[in-house]
Amino acid sequence: xxxxxxxxxxxxxxxxxxxxxxxxxxxxxxxxxxxxxxxxxxxxxxxxxxxxxxxxxxxxxxxxxxxxxxxxxxxxxxxxxxxxxxxxxxxxxxxxxxxxxxxxxxxxxxxxxxxxxxxxxxxxxxxxxxxxxxxxxxxxxxxxxxxxxxxxxxxxxxxxxxxxxxxxxxxxxxxxxxxxxxxxxxxxxxxxxxxxxxxxxxxxxxxxxxxxxxxxxxxxxxxxxxxxxxxxxxxxxxxxxxxxxxxxxxxxxxxxxxxxxxxxxxxxxxxxxxxxxxxxxxxxxxxxxxxxxxxxxxxxxxxxxxxxxxxxxxxxxxxxxxxxxxxxxxxxxxxxxxxxxxxxxxxxxxxxxxxxxxxxxxxxxxxx
Amino acid sequence: xxxxxxxxxxxxxxxxxxxxxxxxxxxxxxxxxxxxxxxxxxxxxxxxxxxxxxxxxxxxxxxxxxxxxxxxxxxxxxxxxxxxxxxxxxxxxxxxxxxxxxxxxxxxxxxxxxxxxxxxxxxxxxxxxxxxxxxxxxxxxxxxxxxxxxxxxxxxxxxxxxxxxxxxxxxxxxxxxxxxxxxxxxxxxxxxxxxxxxxxxxxxxxxxxxxxxxxxxxxxxxxxxxxxxxxxxxxxxxxxxxxxxxxxxxxxxxxxxxxxxxxxxxxxxxxxxxxxxxxxxxxxxxxxxxxxxxxxxx
Numbered sequence: 001x002x003x004x005x006x007x008x009x010x011x012x013x014x015x016x017x018x019x020x021x022x023x024x025x026x027x028x029x030x031x032x033x034x035x036x037x038x039x040x041x042x043x044x045x046x047x048x049x050x051x052x053x054x055x056x057x058x059x060x061x062x063x064x065x066x067x068x069x070x071x072x073x074x075x076x077x078x079x080x081x082x083x084x085x086x087x088x089x090x091x092x093x094x095x096x097x098x099x100x101x102x103x104x105x106x107x108x109x110x111x112x113x114x115x116x117x118x119x120x121x122x123x124x125x126x127x128x129x130x131x132x133x134x135x136x137x138x139x140x141x142x143x144x145x146x147x148x149x150x151x152x153x154x155x156x157x158x159x160x161x162x163x164x165x166x167x168x169x170x171x172x173x174x175x176x177x178x179x180x181x182x183x184x185x186x187x188x189x190x191x192x193x194x195x196x197x198x199x200x201x202x203x204x205x206x207x208x209x210x211x212x213x214x215x216x217x218x219x220x221x222x223x224x225x226x227x228x229x230x231x232x233x234x235x236x237x238x239x240x241x242x243x244x245x246x247x248x249x250x251x252x253x254x255x256x257x258x259x260x261x262x263x264x265x266x267x268x269x270x271x272x273x274x275x276x277x278x279x280x281x282x283x284x285x286x287x288x289x290x291x292x293x294x295x296x297x298x299x300x301x302x303x304x305x306x307x308x309x310x311x312x313x314x315x316x317x318x319x320x321x322x323x324x325x326x327x328x329x330x331x332x333x334x335x336x337x338x339x340x341x342x343x344x345x346x347x348x349x350x351x352x353x354x355x356x357x358x359x360x361x362x363x364x365x366x367x368x
Numbered sequence: 369x370x371x372x373x374x375x376x377x378x379x380x381x382x383x384x385x386x387x388x389x390x391x392x393x394x395x396x397x398x399x400x401x402x403x404x405x406x407x408x409x410x411x412x413x414x415x416x417x418x419x420x421x422x423x424x425x426x427x428x429x430x431x432x433x434x435x436x437x438x439x440x441x442x443x444x445x446x447x448x449x450x451x452x453x454x455x456x457x458x459x460x461x462x463x464x465x466x467x468x469x470x471x472x473x474x475x476x477x478x479x480x481x482x483x484x485x486x487x488x489x490x491x492x493x494x495x496x497x498x499x500x501x502x503x504x505x506x507x508x509x510x511x512x513x514x515x516x517x518x519x520x521x522x523x524x525x526x527x528x529x530x531x532x533x534x535x536x537x538x539x540x541x542x543x544x545x546x547x548x549x550x551x552x553x554x555x556x557x558x559x560x561x562x563x564x565x566x567x568x569x570x571x572x573x574x575x576x577x578x579x580x581x582x583x584x585x586x587x588x589x590x591x592x593x594x595x596x597x598x599x600x601x602x603x604x605x606x607x608x609x610x611x612x613x614x615x616x617x618x619x620x621x622x623x624x625x626x627x628x629x630x631x632x633x634x635x636x637x638x639x640x641x642x643x644x645x646x647x648x649x650x651x652x653x654x655x656x657x658x659x660x661x662x663x664x665x666x
Contacts, residue, residue, distance in 0.1 A: 078461055125647075128654045130662070131460070132403050132602060136594050137650060140643035143591075151634030226664045271591070275468055282465055325480040333480075336472025343462045343469070344454055 021211050040196060044189040050308065052188035058300040059195035060256045065280040065292035066199075066206050067249025072278070073287035074210055075242035076222030077126050081138030082277045084145035085247040087269030089115050089254025090164070094264060095155050097166025097255075104168050108255050115251020116244045123243030127236055130225075142271050149266040161265025164258040168194050191260055198256070199293065202249060207289045209245070218242055222287075279335065283342050285351030294350045302338075303331040370502035375624045376617055381509035383616020384516035388571035389593035390600070390608035391519060392564040398540045398603045399560035401460055405467040406447070407568055408590025409474035414440040414569025415576035415586055416482050419489050429492045437569045444565020448558050456554075471587075479584045486581035489573070508578045515574055516609060519567060523605045532559055540603070595646035601659020610657060615642045 014020045024030045044052065068082050089111040097107040122141065126134055149156045156162055168175040168191060178190035209215050217238050220228035229235050258264045276299055284295020310316050310327045325333075346352055389411055396404045404410075417439045422432035447470065455463045496507040527533040538546040539556040547553055575589060576582040596615045600607025623638035630637075655661050 078464075125651075129650060132397070132401075132464075133598065133650065133654065135403065135464070136598050137647060139591065139594060140646055143643050144640050144647075147634060147637065147640040150636075278465065278468070325476070329476045329479055332472045333476035336469040336474075336476070339469030340451065340466050340473070343458075343466050344451065347458065347462055 023207060023211065037200075044185060044192045045183065047189060047192070049186060049188050050304075052186070052192055054301050054304050055297075056188055056191050056195055056260055057304075058297045059192070059199045060253050060260065061277070061280060061300045062199045062293045062296035063195075063202050063256065064250045064253035065277055065284070065296045066202050066289075067246040067253070068277050069281045069286065069288075069292040070206055070209070070218070070249070071242045071246035073281055073291075074215065074222060075218045075239065076225075077239065077242060078131070078135045078278075079138045079243075079246070080135055080271065080274045080278065081122070081141035081145075082246075082250050083269040083271065083273035084138075084141050085115050085118065085250035086254035086257065086273065087145055087149055087264075087266070088118050088247075089251030090258035090264045090268070091149065091156050091162075091254075092251065093166055093255035093258040094157075094162050094164040097259060098162070098164045104166065104170055104259070107166060108252060111255035112248040112252040115254070116248035118251075119244040119247030120240060122247070123240035124236075126239045126243060138274075139271060142269070142274055146266050146270065149269065156266070159266060161263060161267075163263050165262070166259045168259055170194075195256060195260070198252070202252075203289060203293065210289065214238070214241070276335075279339050281349075282339060283349055285349030288349070288351045291349050291351040294354075298350065299335075302334070306331055306334070371624070372621075373501070373503045375620045377503055377505060377509070379617030379620035380613060381506075381512050381616070382620060383596070383613035384513045384609075385571065385575055385589070385612075386593045386596040386616055387516045387609040387612025388519060388567065388574060389590050390597040390612050391516075391523065391605055392567040392571065393590075393593065393597045394600075394603060394605050394608045395523075395560050395567070396564045397597075398605075399536050400452075400463075400557055402452075402463045402467065403602070404564065405464065406470035406474060407467075407564065407593075408587030409471050409478070410440060410444065410565055410568035410587075411572040411575065411590055412478060412582070412584060412587040413443060413474060413572070414565075415489060415572030415582040416478055416487070417569060418573045419482070419487050419576070419582050422490055423488070429490060433570075433573055436573060437566045440569025440572075441562040441566035444568070445558050445562040447565075448561035452557070452561070453554065475584055475587065482582075482584075484584060486583045489576045489578075489582050491578050512574050515570065516612070519570065520605060520609050527605075532556070536560060592642060595642035598646050599649050599656055601656030603660055604656070604658035607656055607658035615645065618642065618645055 014025075024033065047055070064082065064086055067085075068079065071077050071079055092111040092114045093107055096102045096110050097104070102110065122138075125137055129137055150159050152158075175185075175190040175194045176187045178185040178193070210218075217228070217233045218241075220231070220233055221235060221238050221242075225235055228238075254269075257268075261268075280295035280299045281292050282295070283298055284293065285291025306313070307327055310330075313330070316325060316327060316330055342349060389407065392407050392410070393404060396402060396407075414436050417436035418432050421427045421435050422429055425432075427435070451466060451470070452463060455466065498505045498507065498510070527537055535546070535551045536556050536559065538549065538551055539553050543553055546556075572582075572586065576586055580586075592615075593612070596611040597608055598611070599614060600609070600611030619638050619641050622641040626633060626637050626641075627635070649656070
């Protein structure tokens with residue numbers, strides 16, 4: 001005699017722990033995701049170069065943001081050092097893919113492995129330091145990393161940067177010159193497939209990690225690390241693990257970034273980049289799987305859209321020397337204002353905004 | 369030997385500037401538990417205020433300094449009042465993120481008011497120097513060191529003897545207990561932001577006067593003051609000053625000797641040296657030299 005009828009067709013209610021662990025909340029979610037994937041496969045046929053570029057960068061950022069979210073959102077270790085791991089990945093790609101001509105998939109994996117290794121070296125710091133101290137030490141990591149990137153000229157090309165001649169070739173398919181059934185994809189459009197397939201894989205991995213025993217341990221560490229330790233979770237293991245996974249994903253994103261942009265310089269991995277990634281997970285929704293992807297789309301697309309439409313925004317100097325604030329200034333200011341607005345008004349991010357809209361319409365017309 | 373002493377003096381001068389910036393961080397951290405990433409832009413803002421009062425309005429330098437310090441304090445209090453008061457009871461991470469947002473917003477607001485060009489704040493001390501033994505001490509640096517010392521002394525007196533100072537210490541020690549004793553924690557938070565703003569303005573003036581002009585990137589030094597603050601311990605004013613001096617001297621000594629003796633570390637290694645020192649010290653003492661050790665409770 002069960003008090004509740006099990007009915008997974010109704011997505012609005014989670015009634016037992018098993019349901020809570022489902023990878024997709026309901027059949028509805030699965031259908032929507034399926035439709036979305038079909039759309040994603042077809043979209044590159046129609047997207048312009050500009051739109052594809054925006055989505056390429058957003059996808060790359062999404063991979064990095066999912067990584068940071070595992071560390072900060074799920075394990076509670078605030079890291080401002082993400083840019084350093086991105087850089088590690090980029091330069092690994094530049095060296096192994098560009099100078100040594102390793103195949104695409106191999107140097108991506110190698111970059112992720114190097115990222116994991118560096119993460120394993122940095123991770124133990126999190127055991128000694130907590131909260132604010134950890135955040136600042138990771139700031140130090142970014143600056144130290146920049147110095148290494150600038151000084152180790154044989155690999156990084158120094159201050160002037162290095163070109164990354166690592167084409168995205170998998171077997172016979174070269175995604176920068178993709179031809180399918182006679183349709184010739186542009187470089188930006190071809191890259192969309194590589195990047196967003198990886199985003200999907202990484203998101204799936206992250207979701208699966210989070211709903212596993214390991215994921216629960218990570219969240220316990222986030223909620224109260226002393227309590228987690230008391231109930232038998234090995235802090236050292238899980239904190240380092242979170243760093244390893246997060247930095248290997250960052251390095252993967254960095255390798256893609258290098259391969260796509262074909263050129264990287266130390267300036268691409270400054271503190272600002274770290275702050276952008278933090279902003280992505282905050283704006284998207286900390287501790288959710290979709291949040292970082294939404295945040296990455298938002299934070300990457302916004303400045304490019306503003307740049308594109310700057311001549312229509314009043315008070316912006318669209319050419320050098322004209323009066324008004326520069327596009328760069330406007331972007332930075334909006335970026336700052338957005339972070340503040342989200343934290344004050346909706347700390348759970350875009351993901352929560354969406355849930356709120358959904359809840360409103362579900363109860364309509366009785367919603368208030 | 370003279371070279372060494374000269375470098376040490378330069379380090380002391382640099383360190384006292386770091387210390388001033390770090391003191392601003394420390395006072396906010398001590399009262400509210402938040403690292404204020406916007407401290408750097410508050411430093412720059414103070415320098416711009418002084419520039420505006422002194423050069424644009426033509427007020428005497430000393431008066432401009434006093435007014436800039438007051439204005440800096442006002443801005444600090446305003447930030448606390450308008451934004452951070454809403455965040456009471458929310459996770460500290462959120463508040464820190466807000467200060468990061470402020471960093472961007474303030475920097476661009478300043479850039480759109482005063483532009484990106486370097487502004488000359490004036491040079492009240494000129495290039496006068498005093499010679500002690502074989503070491504040449506510039507008057508500007510001596511003023512900088514004296515200023516950091518004076519602010520530290522003022523902090524000490526303020527915390528020890530004034531009512532607000534006592535309330536701040538109580539609130540930092542235990543917020544709930546302070547509330548129960550009738551201390552207005554909100555007012556304490558407001559005061560600590562105001563004081564941090566005022567100290568930031570002083571730091572900005574000290575940094576921006578003389579040969580170094582005022583630019584929007586002046587506040588970047590706040591990032592270099594992080595190691596100073598961490599080194600001394602996040603919640604110790606004395607630690608901030610000691611940390612600042614240690615970091616300053618290490619940095620100038622590195623700049624002086626590293627190219628000659630350890631060239632393999634690359635050019636401009638002295639820029640990252642503070643971070644290397646910081647990481648090394650934190651591994652040995654996770655709460656800095658004088659920071660309060662956190663008690664872990666369930």
